[in-house]
Amino acid sequence: MADLADLHAQYLTEDLDEAGNPRSFALQCPPGFNFGYDVVDRLGALTPDRRALRWCNDEGEQRTYTFGEIQRLSDQAASYFLSQGIRKGDRVLLILKRHAQFWWAITALHKIGAVVVPATNQLMAYDLVFRLSEADISAVVCTLEGQVAHEVEQAEAQLGRSLVKMGVRGTRDGWADFDGGLADAAPFVRPAAADLPAVDDPMLLYFTSGTTAQPKMVVHDFSYPIAHIATAKYWQRVDPEGLHLTLSETGWAKSVWGKLYGQWLMETCVDVYDFDRFDAVRLLEHLQDARVTTFCAAPTVYRFLITHDLSRYDLSALQHCTIAGEAMNPVVFDTFKALTGLELKEGYGQTEMTLAVVTNYWQATKAGSMGKPSAGYDVGLRTEDGTEDGTEAAPGEDGEICIRVPEGARPIGLFAGYAGDPATTQSVWHDGWYHTRDLARKDEDGYFWYVGRTDDMIKTSGYRVGPFEVESVVMAHPAVVECAITAAPDEVRGTVVKATIILAAGYEPTDALKKDIQSFVKHRTAPYKYPRVIEFVEAMPTTISGKIRRVVIRADSERAAREGGPAAGGGDKG
Structure with a gap:
């Protein structure tokens, strides 16, 4: 295995305690940072033979890609996208399930400065019409497995305008062949400096649901990947020589939390298990056979896993497990620990940000608690006391999880706003605070315990x-x-x-x-x-x-x- 490039250290400053664990940390984003060039291409040049992606599916297909191969494939994809008329600032919908193509497609779009709009393959024409229209989508890269390509066509017809449509894993009339296009693509020429995206340009756009309106468009800029160093290093505790699996489809923000940015900044191989229907037994077999070392999933997944006889599976490679997505029942924590010896380290964040409250690997775990505020954000637990933003909640008192945002000093990882919706942005981000609308209470030790939503999510x-x-x-x-x-x-x-x-x-x-x-x-x-x-x-x-x-x-x-x-x-x- 090639030596580590230690890329993440260029963007991270730590204050370590006597045990070598961070008391605090700070992130730095240099001007012009681009994940495609500064992470993928550098790793492709410095450690071309280090494995980057291990992909398999339930049909028995399996392939491992190195950073050198990801660099080459993303260059080919970037060249192909340019040949299809996609340019800096264009919004491109990616509906790629857990296909390996997602990784070089998203990297390529970062390289040319297009805005990536990931989406789940579960969307129907009704959902797609809204997303295609609101985000002004110009192109779609879509799996040809299942019915979602048909749903895209139905939505396109209802919109009354044509999209650039590229299909993956198959062929279909009216769709360009993405895989074939990569194979025939001309050599990629990196855009001139003036044509490259700036750090504060939009890079990612996620649709996230509201309670009284249609989904909102969350925008992250090109600094966002750096915030996930903390996700991978401190929470997931990824092993650069190991294999990390986050069980998320690529249409969800959790995918870039656990299957891309922080993991590759830490030079860890990402494990991708491409399946359609969740099956606990198959997942256990995969954890065993792939020798997964770190694993992250929603509490529901762990609830299903502990209903099976885990002693039948060799999970000895597992070093560390994390949990997020919803509040965890302490019974799940206790049972999983009794069966595996591993504690589930919980974390809390939103599509709008990265981990704001977390139980990092070195911190004591309290079953059912989200953990403590991350050093990456200035987190407050604000009560409603008749003032504009309330006051800090006392231990045992419910308060809203809020992030302090000093004027002109938005922390790395926090979203830039809701696209095309300044009123909604202002409703959650005002007077120096971003309001998550999630309620929690803290105990005497400073651990946060989830209470619920302030709205109806x-x-x-x-x-x-x-x-x-x-x-x-x-x-x-x-x-x-x-x-x-x-x-x-x-x-x-x-x-x-x-x-x-x-x-x-x-x-x-x-x-x-x-x-x-x-x-x-x-x-x-x-x-x-x-x-x-x-x-x-x-x-x-x-x-x-x-x-x-x-x-x-x-x-x-x-x-x-x-x-x-x-x-x-x-x-x-x-």
Whole structure:
């Protein structure tokens, strides 16, 4: 194995204690930093034979790519994108599941300064029309597996304008062959300095859900990858000679948290297990056979893993495990530790930022706690006391997790704003603070414990679901007059999507109608959004002004769960 280049040390300053653990750290981003050139290409030149990516799928395909190969493939992809008319500032949608092509496609787009818009393959035409229109997407690189390419075509037809469409893993009429295009691409010529992106130019755009509107567009600039040094080094504790697996599809921000930026800055090989349906046994077999050394997943995944006899699998290569995406039940922590000897180190962040609260590898773990504020941010727990931004919450008191943002000094890793929506940006980012709208309380030791959302966001099985997105689809069903989407407790998933519905005249509240509405939603938006629980009611709890009080609905669901009754109206438990 080639020597390490120690690239990350160029961007990180640490103050270490007697044990060699950071008391604090600071990140630096030099002018003109570009992950494609300054990380991928440098590693390709300095350590060309070091493995960068190990990819496999359930069909038995397997391939390992070195940094030298990733450099070459990303250059070919950059040349091909330019031949397709993609230029600096253009917004390109990537729908690539867990295909290896994602890694050289995103790197290539960084090199030419295009804005990458990752998306999940679960989106339907309804979801895509909104994203293509709002983000002004000019090109799509899409898997040809499954039906999502068809959904893109349907959305394109509804938009009434043509997209540059490039297909991966297959061929399809009307789609350019991305893989073939790379093979025939002309040598890549790095753009002139004047044509390269600046550090504060937009690099990534993620759609993230809201409660009273359609998804917002979170923008990160070219400094963002540097913030994930802390993610990989301090939280995930990646081993440069090991193999790191974060179980995320590339359409989600968690993917670049755990499968790209910090891991390659730490020169670790990223493990990619390309599957369609989660299967705990297959995942355990993969952890065993691939000899994964560090692993990160949502609590739901660990809940499924501990239902199996882990002694049947050789997990001896596992050194460190992390958990994020939703609050963790302490029972999961205790059971996993008893079975494996490994503690689950929890962390908290958002699409809008990186880890703000975290249990780093050297810190004592409190089961169920997110950990302590990261040194990468100035984190406050703010209470509402009648002032604009409140005051710092005392131990045991609920407060909103906020990030201090001094004028002109946005910390590396915090988003630049919501694209095209200054009003929403201002609503969460004002008077020197970014407001996460997540509630927590801290104990006497300074550990944070998650409480819930200040708004109505639903987190289920690691997904983030905005009620308005689902309500818009449910309301299109002819039987529905009014609908409120909330979270409901669930023994397996922690939280599921619940629809509280008032029916139109002539419809009866039957189990058959529940299944029909569920099927209706499944076929019109991403499957993870459909309501697993449906309750028919005569009237909604409302405010005097007529706004639905979702907090009352949620409270009713929680009370029903505590009393051991049916799951708040019943529904699909599959």
